[in-house]
Amino acid sequence: MATRHQKTLARLMVAPSVLLLLGWMIVPLAMTLWFSFQSYNLLSPGMEQFIGWTNYKYFLSDPAFWTAMRNTLLLVGGVLVITVGGGILLALLLDQPMFGQGIVRILVIAPFFIMPTVSALVWKNMFMNPVNGLFAWIAKAIGAQPIDFLAQYPLLSVVLIVAWQWLPFATLILLTALQSLDSEQMEAAEMDGAGAFAKFTHLILPHLSRAITVVILIETIFLLSVFAEILVTTNGGPGYASTNLTYLVYSQALLQYDVGGASAGGIVAVILANIVAVFLMRMIGKTLE
Amino acid sequence: MARKISDTRRWGFTILAWGVALLIFFPILWTILTSFKSEADAIASPPKFLFFDWTTENYAEVQSRSPYFRHFLNSVIISVGSTLLGLLIAIPAAWSMAFQPAKRTKDLLMWMLSTKMMPAAGVLIPMYLLFRNWGLLDTRFGITVVLMLINLPIITWMLYTYFREIPSEILEAARMDGASLKNEILHVLTPMAVPGIASTLLLNVILAWNEAFWTLNLTTSQAAPLTTFIASYSSPEGLFYAKLSAASTMAIAPILILGWFSQKQLVRGLTFGAVK
Numbered sequence: 001m002a003t004r005h006q007k008t009l010a011r012l013m014v015a016p017s018v019l020l021l022l023g024w025m026i027v028p029l030a031m032t033l034w035f036s037f038q039s040y041n042l043l044s045p046g047m048e049q050f051i052g053w054t055n056y057k058y059f060l061s062d063p064a065f066w067t068a069m070r071n072t073l074l075l076v077g078g079v080l081v082i083t084v085g086g087g088i089l090l091a092l093l094l095d096q097p098m099f100g101q102g103i104v105r106i107l108v109i110a111p112f113f114i115m116p117t118v119s120a121l122v123w124k125n126m127f128m129n130p131v132n133g134l135f136a137w138i139a140k141a142i143g144a145q146p147i148d149f150l151a152q153y154p155l156l157s158v159v160l161i162v163a164w165q166w167l168p169f170a171t172l173i174l175l176t177a178l179q180s181l182d183s184e185q186m187e188a189a190e191m192d193g194a195g196a197f198a199k200f201t202h203l204i205l206p207h208l209s210r211a212i213t214v215v216i217l218i219e220t221i222f223l224l225s226v227f228a229e230i231l232v233t234t235n236g237g238p239g240y241a242s243t244n245l246t247y248l249v250y251s252q253a254l255l256q257y258d259v260g261g262a263s264a265g266g267i268v269a270v271i272l273a274n275i276v277a278v279f280l281m282r283m284i285g286k287t288l289e
Numbered sequence: 290m291a292r293k294i295s296d297t298r299r300w301g302f303t304i305l306a307w308g309v310a311l312l313i314f315f316p317i318l319w320t321i322l323t324s325f326k327s328e329a330d331a332i333a334s335p336p337k338f339l340f341f342d343w344t345t346e347n348y349a350e351v352q353s354r355s356p357y358f359r360h361f362l363n364s365v366i367i368s369v370g371s372t373l374l375g376l377l378i379a380i381p382a383a384w385s386m387a388f389q390p391a392k393r394t395k396d397l398l399m400w401m402l403s404t405k406m407m408p409a410a411g412v413l414i415p416m417y418l419l420f421r422n423w424g425l426l427d428t429r430f431g432i433t434v435v436l437m438l439i440n441l442p443i444i445t446w447m448l449y450t451y452f453r454e455i456p457s458e459i460l461e462a463a464r465m466d467g468a469s470l471k472n473e474i475l476h477v478l479t480p481m482a483v484p485g486i487a488s489t490l491l492l493n494v495i496l497a498w499n500e501a502f503w504t505l506n507l508t509t510s511q512a513a514p515l516t517t518f519i520a521s522y523s524s525p526e527g528l529f530y531a532k533l534s535a536a537s538t539m540a541i542a543p544i545l546i547l548g549w550f551s552q553k554q555l556v557r558g559l560t561f562g563a564v565k
Contacts, residue, residue: 010389013381017445018397020378024438025404031415093309096302097295106549107310110317113548115499117519118537122320126530132332134319141335167313169555173564176556214560225409228501228516232523246502249410254417254506263414270411277406281399 029270035263042257055264065265067240068248071155072272075162075244076223080216082163087170087215088208092200094171095178105175112168116228123161124150124233154234154242161229166222170215177211178204217280224273245269317541324348324534331530347535354532355518357539364514364540366429367504368497371436372490375444378437380486383448384478388457398449405442409502420507429512432504436497444493447558451485488554491547498544515540 036055040048059065094104111119127134128149136146149157181204189199225246230236236243236251243251249269253262311318322338323331330341351357386394416435417426425431455478463477501516508517519540522533548555556564 006389007391010385010391013385014397017378017382017401017441020438021401021404021441025407028412028415028419029407031418032411035414090309093302093306096306097299098303098306099299100303100307104306104310105552107314109549109552110314110545112555113495113499113545114317114541115516115519115544116501117505117516118320118541119316121519121522121533122316122537125528125533126319126323127316129528132334132528132530134336137334137336164313164316169559172552173556173560177564211564214564218559221406225502227409228505228520231505232520246408246410249413250506253414259414259418266408266411266414269408273406273408273411277403280406281403 032263032266032270035259036267038260038263040259040263042259051260055260056268059261059264059268064240064243064248065268068243068245071240071242072224072244072246074155075159075226076220078156078159079163079166079223080219082159083166083170083219084212084215086163086167087174088212090167090171091174091178092204094175105172109168109172111165112172114165116165117232119165120161120229120232123157123164128157150234151238154238158226158229158233158242161233162223162226166219169219173215174208174211177208181207217276220276221273221280224269224276245272317545320534320541321538322534323530324538326531326534328529328531331534347531348539351532351536351539355521357518357536360513360515360518361539363429363508363512364498364516367433367436367512367514368494370429370433371440371497372444372493374433374437375441375493376448376486376490379441379445379448383445383452384482386445387449387452387455388460398446401442401445405439409439413506416503417506426507427509427512432507432512432514435503435507436500439500439503440493440496443496443558444489447489447492447554448485450557451488452482454485455481488551489558491551492554492558495544495548495551 037050037052038048039051039054090108094101094108098104125133130136130146130148130151133146135149139146147153185203186199189203194202226244227246227250230242230244230247231250234242236247240248245265246269249262249265252258252265256262324347325343325345326337326341327344327346330337333341386398420426420431423431459477459481460473463473468477498514499516501520504514504516505520508514519536522536
């Protein structure tokens with residue numbers, strides 16, 4: 001009897017969170033799906049009607065969509081390359097014997113705690129501004145022409161800002177993984193006369209592979225929805241040069257009031273995220289065993 | 290001889306690591322320094338690093354231009370409120386999944402995590418319209434509930450990984466001694482669960498404090514937390530570097546300090562226990 005009673009209790013304890021998440025997931029998603037088949041503009045209320053796949057046809061044939069797709073991939077890919085590559089190097093460096101290791105760690109991790117709107121504005125104005133920015137001053141000091149980063153290289157600038165925010169995350173996780181490496185194994189490898197490079201490729205990299213996968217997948221979830229950094233730096237421009245999928249859906253819905261078209265874009269974003277999610281879930285599932 | 294080489298190595302790494310660390314930290318340091326400059330000093334060429342007339346007038350001006358403390362208070366209410374609300378709902382769930390696992394517990398956990406992967410763009414429009422119709426746009430209550438929902442999977446997962454490490458033998462021993470369920474929870478499990486709950490709280494307050502998709506889209510002024518407030522410096526006020534820096538410093542300082550205390554939990558929490 002007691003076990004049955006406990007089982008019921010256990011179900012009751014889980015129920016609120018399951019119901020909330022179920023509601024949170026299904027209700028808005030169903031609405032987005034419904035809107036995506038409607039002609040629905042906030043400027044002409046009461047004119048909604050079912051139009052089948054038209055929104056999808058428009059959205060998918062819009063050059064802006066393909067630009068946004070390309071930008072999304074470049075943004076995610078660029079930030080991943082910088083943060084994983086830089087993260088491995090930084091983790092290896094921070095793992096060496098040194099003075100003040102604790103403080104160095106604190107300094108390196110700091111950017112992760114900066115809110116996106118602050119880091120984007122600080123970079124935009126105080127560093128990348130072509131007149132008063134620090135980069136402009138450096139360029140002038142060495143006799144070069146200052147670069148107007150956000151106008152000339154908008155996407156690259158956003159990539160750099162976002163990479164700065166995520167490098168600490170990658171470093172911290174890779175460092176944690178690195179510190180769990182068996183020191184006896186390392187010593188054995190040294191005794192066998194393995195050089196630094198051989199140790200790295202045959203011992204350290206395989207040991208880090210799991211942490212690297214985790215970093216890539218978790219960063220990808222967050223990077224697919226980068227928004228604030230674009231909003232306060234370039235507003236997606238010039239043109240669509242720095243518009244990603246999230247920003248495109250936002251601008252179509254809340255700036256052009258095209259609910260139907262934006263919903264179709266939202267559904268496309270959900271499908272893309274799901275493809276990534278399948279890999280992530282499979283991997284995290286293994287850690288439960 | 291060997292000792293000497295290792296000392297040189299140690300100094301070499303120390304210099305290299307400090308150099309890289311200061312470079313990464315520099316934008317934050319520069320922001321803090323600039324917040325104490327006059328506007329003229331802030332854009333001086335060549336830049337002034339430490340030798341300028343230190344002033345705190347920017348902090349006063351940021352407050353007089355816009356009710357900074359209201360936005361600060363909003364950030365506190367929204368981040369702490371959403372986290373506490375999330376804990377209230379997640380603690381029983383994580384508890385029962387850790388101590389009374391059913392056949393489907395693992396699937397359930399995976400499903401919860403999968404809701405976290407739904408891109409915000411996919412649900413932005415209905416949420417915006419529902420909030421508009423329900424009068425929840427720009428209300429603290431509305432944004433608190435949304436942030437609670439987006440962090441609920443992480444809260445549940447983190448708690449689950451902590452609770453799972455509490456040895457079940459202790460529970461059995463308590464039961465053998467005739468402890469009632471109430472006593473079992475109050476005197477045996479709670480003391481062991483408190484550190485895990487505290488870590489979860491800390492990390493989720495940080496995540497909610499810095500959340501900048503829903504706060505930017507669902508709040509404008511009354512309920513606006515610091516993320517939205519800072520975004521209003523986008524232009525042209527952003528060109529007043531000293532004021533931008535003062536506002537930024539005030540927005541990041543509390544969470545930067547909290548964050549430094551939570552490095553360990555960060556790794557564990559954000560990798561869902563996959564890296565410890």
